[in-house]
Amino acid sequence: MTEEIDAGMVARRIAEDGDLSEPAPGRNEVGAARRRKEDARLVTGRTRWTDNIQLPGMLYVAFVRSPMAHARVTRVDTSAARAMPGVVAALSGADLAGEQGSLPCAWPVTEDIVLPDHPPMAVEEVRYAGEAVACVIATDRYKAADALEAVEVDYEPLPAVLDMVKALEEGSPKVHEAGNRSYVWKFGTGDVDAAFRDAPVVIERTYVQQRLIPSAMEPRAVVAETDGDFFTLHSSTQIPHILRIMLAQVTGIPEHKLRVVAPDVGGGFGSKLQVTAEEVILLLLARRLGKPVKWTESRSEGNLTVHHGRDQIQRLALAADADGRLRGLRVDLLADMGAYLMLVTPGIPILGAFMYNGIYKMDAYDFTCTGVFTTKMPTDAYRGAGRPEATFAIERLMDELADELSLDPVDLRRRNWIGHEEFPYTTVANLTYDSGNYEAATDRALAVFGYDKLRAEQADRRERGEPVQLGIGVSTYTEMCGLAPSRVLGSLSYGAGGWEHASVRMLPTGKVEVVTGTSPHGQGHETAWSQIVADALSVPFDDVSVIHGDTSSSHKGMDTYGSRSLVVGGIAVVQACDKVKEKARHIAAHMLEASPDDVEFAGGTFRVRGTDAAKTIQEVALAAFAAHDLPPGVEASLDSEATFDPENFSYPHGTHLCAVEVDTETGATRIREYVAVDDVGNVVNPMIVEGQVHGGIAQGVAQALFEEAVYDAEGNLLTTTMADYLLPSAADLPEFTTDRTETPATSNPLGVKGVGEAGTIASTPAVVNAIVDALRPFGVKDVPMPCTPERVWRAVHGGGS
Amino acid sequence: MTRINVTVDGVTYEEDVEPRLLLVHLLRDRLGRTGTPIGCDTSNCGACTVMLEGRSVKSCSVLAVQVDGQDIVTVEGLASGGTDWHPMQRAFHEEHALQCGYCTPGMIMAAIDLLKDDPDPSDEAIRKGLEGNLCRCTGYTNIVRAVRRGAHSMSQDPEAAAAGARSAEEL
Ligand code: FES
Numbered sequence: 015m016t017e018e019i020d021a022g023m024v025a026r027r028i029a030e031d032g033d034l035s036e037p038a039p040g041r042n043e044v045g046a047a048r049r050r051k052e053d054a055r056l057v058t059g060r061t062r063w064t065d066n067i068q069l070p071g072m073l074y075v076a077f078v079r080s081p082m083a084h085a086r087v088t089r090v091d092t093s094a095a096r097a098m099p100g101v102v103a104a105l106s107g108a109d110l111a112g113e114q115g116s117l118p119c120a121w122p123v124t125e126d127i128v129l130p131d132h133p134p135m136a137v138e139e140v141r142y143a144g145e146a147v148a149c150v151i152a153t154d155r156y157k158a159a160d161a162l163e164a165v166e167v168d169y170e171p172l173p174a175v176l177d178m179v180k181a182l183e184e185g186s187p188k189v190h191e192a193g194n195r196s197y198v199w200k201f202g203t204g205d206v207d208a209a210f211r212d213a214p215v216v217i218e219r220t221y222v223q224q225r226l227i228p229s230a231m232e233p234r235a236v237v238a239e240t241d242g243d244f245f246t247l248h249s250s251t252q253i254p255h256i257l258r259i260m261l262a263q264v265t266g267i268p269e270h271k272l273r274v275v276a277p278d279v280g281g282g283f284g285s286k287l288q289v290t291a292e293e294v295i296l297l298l299l300a301r302r303l304g305k306p307v308k309w310t311e312s313r314s315e316g317n318l319t320v321h322h323g324r325d326q327i328q329r330l331a332l333a334a335d336a337d338g339r340l341r342g343l344r345v346d347l348l349a350d351m352g353a354y355l356m357l358v359t360p361g362i363p364i365l366g367a368f369m370y371n372g373i374y375k376m377d378a379y380d381f382t383c384t385g386v387f388t389t390k391m392p393t394d395a396y397r398g399a400g401r402p403e404a405t406f407a408i409e410r411l412m413d414e415l416a417d418e419l420s421l422d423p424v425d426l427r428r429r430n431w432i433g434h435e436e437f438p439y440t441t442v443a444n445l446t447y448d449s450g451n452y453e454a455a456t457d458r459a460l461a462v463f464g465y466d467k468l469r470a471e472q473a474d475r476r477e478r479g480e481p482v483q484l485g486i487g488v489s490t491y492t493e494m495c496g497l498a499p500s501r502v503l504g505s506l507s508y509g510a511g512g513w514e515h516a517s518v519r520m521l522p523t524g525k526v527e528v529v530t531g532t533s534p535h536g537q538g539h540e541t542a543w544s545q546i547v548a549d550a551l552s553v554p555f556d557d558v559s560v561i562h563g564d565t566s567s568s569h570k571g572m573d574t575y576g577s578r579s580l581v582v583g584g585i586a587v588v589q590a591c592d593k594v595k596e597k598a599r600h601i602a603a604h605m606l607e608a609s610p611d612d613v614e615f616a617g618g619t620f621r622v623r624g625t626d627a628a629k630t631i632q633e634v635a636l637a638a639f640a641a642h643d644l645p646p647g648v649e650a651s652l653d654s655e656a657t658f659d660p661e662n663f664s665y666p667h668g669t670h671l672c673a674v675e676v677d678t679e680t681g682a683t684r685i686r687e688y689v690a691v692d693d694v695g696n697v698v699n700p701m702i703v704e705g706q707v708h709g710g711i712a713q714g715v716a717q718a719l720f721e722e723a724v725y726d727a728e729g730n731l732l733t734t735t736m737a738d739y740l741l742p743s744a745a746d747l748p749e750f751t752t753d754r755t756e757t758p759a760t761s762n763p764l765g766v767k768g769v770g771e772a773g774t775i776a777s778t779p780a781v782v783n784a785i786v787d788a789l790r791p792f793g794v795k796d797v798p799m800p801c802t803p804e805r806v807w808r809a810v811h812g813g814g815s
Numbered sequence: 816m817t818r819i820n821v822t823v824d825g826v827t828y829e830e831d832v833e834p835r836l837l838l839v840h841l842l843r844d845r846l847g848r849t850g851t852p853i854g855c856d857t858s859n860c861g862a863c864t865v866m867l868e869g870r871s872v873k874s875c876s877v878l879a880v881q882v883d884g885q886d887i888v889t890v891e892g893l894a895s896g897g898t899d900w901h902p903m904q905r906a907f908h909e910e911h912a913l914q915c916g917y918c919t920p921g922m923i924m925a926a927i928d929l930l931k932d933d934p935d936p937s938d939e940a941i942r943k944g945l946e947g948n949l950c951r952c953t954g955y956t957n958i959v960r961a962v963r964r965g966a967h968s969m970s971q972d973p974e975a976a977a978a979g980a981r982s983a984e985e986l
């Protein structure tokens with residue numbers, strides 16, 4: 015903690031002062047650190063996780079999974095399993111082949127993309143360890159697990175394909191007949207050759223974004239049931255609405271005969287933005303067996319078969335003038351698709367394509383991404399999805415360039431970033447950043463961090479050759495989120511739009527129901543949407559309830575991912591409220607015997623301008639319900655709905671600073687100080703925003719220091735348990751100091767920006783920059799992630815990397 | 816099958832169980848105590864933590880037959896009378912120490928247990944003490960604040976603090 019400004023204290027004081035939970039009388043709800051409505055059931059255990067559901071006659075499903083990365087399936091014999099007590103059915107992929115269809119990919123990024131068939135259960139060939147080849151259905155979960163042993167499967171091994179570079183070589187074994195190159199996607203602006211020609215400085219680096227396992231704490235679970243005509247599927251999913259459409263298309267069950275429910279969902283981070291094999295198969299089993307069926311994955315099963323994240327090789331070149339001004343950037347990516355293209359697999363690295371320039375100005379940019387098949391679990395969205403990789407690349411390169419030019423890394427960034435007076439600014443990647451103030455966020459972060467003092471300490475330790483060195487990492491990030499303008503998604507060949515839907519119902523007693531198309535799983539929408547509606551309609555916070563996550567009650571939505579819920583879904587709520595008020599104004603005017611033009615709404619009351627004649631919105635709601643005396647042609651309802659399609663992405667930004675102590679003798683690292691100053695525009699609930707930032711930073715730090723999905727030379731996943739895949743515990747992480755600057759977005763009426771992914775995007779390069787900074791005296795220019803003690807030690811003692 | 820007698824959140828049950836049945840499955844599948852979730856299969860995550868005879872255990876690493884004759888308190892039994900929250904539940908709410916809430920039951924039970932040995936723990940002791948409970952959402956900063964706040968309120972109000980442990984006898 016520094017003496018300059020103790021922002022952590024401010025945040026703590028807010029958190030500790032329970033009174034600040036409610037806004038002062040006359041103050042807005044928006045901006046107050048309201049404690050969450052969601053918590054009551056969560057802290058008392060009255061939760062509705064999918065695995066909690068038990069229905070009469072329910073059967074339990076378990077999957078036989080391939081122990082091999084790549085093999086032909088020559089025989090599956092389920093007869094012995096079927097003969098076991100309590101086993102109702104046992105089915106192979108061949109048994110389901112006629113009805114199981116192919117799992118969807120909604121984002122074929124190029125015209126000529128190789129998009130292989132993806133049967134939910136393998137029929138002839140398995141292409142990653144863990145792929146399902148058979149399932150058993152029994153009367154309880156223990157019996158189902160027992161019966162797995164009795165299923166006999168013969169495999170004829172095929173060569174595993176694990177290394178992306180080798181996979182692209184001539185003569186490499188193939189994952190799919192059509193070859194291992196799924197697509198090549200290119201993008202560029204400006205004359206990049208000119209930018210590099212005669213450039214005084216060119217920094218060339220290759221970084222590896224290791225494969226990660228998203229690891230939401232709630233394992234996936236699915237329950238399916240049918241009365242023979244209508245189907246209901248409960249799933250631990252982020253995307254009940256998209257899932258319904260996709261499942262209807264895959265299974266042929268008509269969309270109007272299918273209800274999808276996301277009950278309480280224990281985290282997602284992108285991993286539950288998927289249409290999974292198990293969801294399809296459970297529906298088919300419910301149809302076949304006429305009984306409710308449930309499947310809950312074990313953690314080991316999940317590590318194998320929940321889509322993974324990241325896994326890219328980044329070949330980068332940055333050209334600059336001698337004073338550090340950026341000229342151009344070349345990015346050549348290999349992105350590991352894994353064995354199949356799942357819902358948005360190919361699009362993930364493309365989401366990063368527009369972010370490699372970060373917050374900086376430059377003349378030219380060139381981007382190529384090659385999607386590569388391997389015999390591993392498919393990759394797909396994981397918190398940040400493409401943008402953490404891009405931000406890591408540019409922020410690491412900026413530190414390398416600063417080192418090359420002997421400039422302070424903050425100073426180099428100042429020379430290149432977009433000035434606050436230059437907004438709106440169209441970047442070299444053709445995005446228009448609406449607003450931002452990088453100077454303000456950085457100045458604040460430097461002050462809170464005590465930058466100069468820590469630099470002095472670093473110099474001192476270097477001078478004295480202390481075994482424990484201090485490193486300071488800088489990350490000045492922005493990101494594009496709030497997915498997304500539908501026209502942009504269309505231009506990128508995405509299969510759907512990016513709007514969001516809301517409806518607002520005024521009940522006769524004056525209470526309000528808000529139906530949202532977002533699908534929260536930890537983000538606190540019930541609280542935040544209540545705050546928004548409380549202000550918009552001037553009703554008490556507690557008079558609002560929020561309905562979500564069930565396609566029968568919330569029929570329309572695009573769900574929750576890509577930091578989109580507030581900036582798209584929240585705005586839809588605002589617009590629906592506007593329509594409610596407009597309808598109410600006409601009825602109020604009639605009640606007050608005035609012209610609607612003379613009636614204004616303030617403080618919950620419709621008032622004839624310049625008089626005392628007034629009706630509260632609750633009185634109007636009751637009058638609309640009674641409908642005894644409505645103006646001619648006006649329907650007996652205030653209920654309204656809105657579908658909002660953003661015109662631009664949302665561009666939060668901020669400056670994260672990390673101080674790391676690195677023990678050069680053991681390779682151990684310890685984060686001593688972590689300061690994050692984020693600018694997410696206006697804030698609806700600062701407590702929730704801070705929580706999102708904390709969690710995001712933790713996941714980004716985890717990529718830098720701890721996590722990696724490791725496959726062995728045969729393609730077996732070694733990190734199947736939480737003992738092998740190192741999720742940080744409380745003891746592994748420091749206290750995060752957070753603060754904010756507020757530069758309102760100009761692209762929406764609340765002035766808000768997305769926050770869900772920002773921490774993750776910003777923090778990974780901050781940590782690695784700090785470690786490399788500590789080790790510069792040893793000639794170290796990189797430490798591959800995760801920066802384990804062994805890797806750090808090797809970097810020090812190998813004289814570089 | 817083995818017959819066991821067990822008290823869970825103040826209710827006494829007599830159940831015939833297979834020797835291999837895990838306590839957490841007894842609680843969830845047989846007794847409907849679904850407030851205690853499962854996050855892993857290797858005793859790493861702590862989501863399933865409950866109080867067994869007043870001390871925290873990971874209920875996925877205990878067999879149902881082992882708890883014969885014993886007293887268990889889950890997160891559902893913490894609030895006395897079902898409505899009057901335990902100070903630690905309140906502290907988690909006040910400090911925004913949960914997002915998805917999946918780790919929360921186990922985290923609260925572990926935190927209460929931690930304070931039994933160290934009623935006024937330092938931040939570092941809190942972090943070490945909760946090492947066996949993983950949270951993927953919060954980054955732990957607010958969990959540490961909550962445990963600190965919970966410890967403070969429990970020292971102010973030992974009555975309420977004991978409520979969770981006592982509820983078994985009282986109900
Ligand atoms: S479920 Fe018991 S420790 Fe993970």
Ligand code: FES
Nearest residue numbers: 914916950951952
């Ligand atoms: S709150 Fe989601 S895992 Fe802890």
